[in-house]
Amino acid sequence: MKIPPLNPLKVFEVVARTHNLTTAANELLVSQSAVSRQIAVLEEYLGVQLFTRERVGVRLTDVGEVYAQRIGPAFEEISQATQFITQKYSDNVIRLRTYTTLTARWLIPRLPRFKVQYPDVEVDIANSSAPLDFGTEKCDLAIVFGEGHWPDADATLLLEDVIEPVCSPAFLEAAHGGLRLPEALHGKRLLVSKYRKNDWPTWLAHAGLDGVYDKAEKMIFSSSILTWQAAMDGLGIAIGQQHMLDADIRAGRLVRPFASPLRTGKGHYIVTPSLQRYSSKIASFKDWLLHEAQETPAPATA
Incomplete structure (x- = not known):
């Protein structure tokens, strides 16, 4: 792959587009003599003359015209690609x-x-x-x-993951013998979120009740939101993520029967x-x- 020096190439594109060394220098924020030197570098690299000077401005030679037609779209494509990448940082x-x-x-x-x-x-x-x-x-x-x-x-930590069982006050009140200890989960319906399906086994292992999950009646939901709604409606007991349910717990829609939270790491x-x-x-x-x-x-x- 043969590519000429990119700075002289960019200068050539601007001069070819403006047909004027002074105008090109103003756009590039350099002196006119600097523009002329960059054009000379490119002509020496290519071994051809790209411009002829006229009384007002410059004119592309035949080979310069062909070269400008070929590289102009490439610079336009580069400009559009750069705008696409940077635009999202400049809008609101x-x-x-x-x-x-x-x-x-x-x-x-x-x-x-x-x-x-x-x-x-x-x-x-x-x-x-x-x-x-x-x-x-x-x-x-x-x-x-x-x-x-x-x-x-x-990555920066936003919220620590803390889980524990939650249920409605009515479910807690109706539970035979109450739900004062985790052992009372035997025979209770466990509400499970599909995308957090390991939360129950993890918490039960933490509570020393490894065998409960496999034997329990389970109702599985496609999201945690549906799982918690089912708990509020008294369908069973769910595993809650504390940061997500703080408002519901403070409002009394859900309760923490065991008050035994687990930080999952x-x-x-x-x-x-x-x-x-x-x-x-x-x-x-x-x-x-x-x-x-x-x-x-x-x-x-x-």
């Missing part, structure tokens, strides 16, 4: 990728406060549970559940590409998210 839209549960239970109730602080900034939210890949996704940042490690990305992280052009809007949004997380009530303890 923040493109956030997260997932439905966190969006509905934690983020949306807080977004009005962000709009008060930044009324001109839009937050475009895309929900997905697919593996994160900034190379293919059009997002500025993501909130992802995991252990904090993603390739080619920087995972969390919800703010994830950004390792190589990302600085953007004040993204930095402000990230700082706002972290501030809101600090204002979120600390996980309850036993």
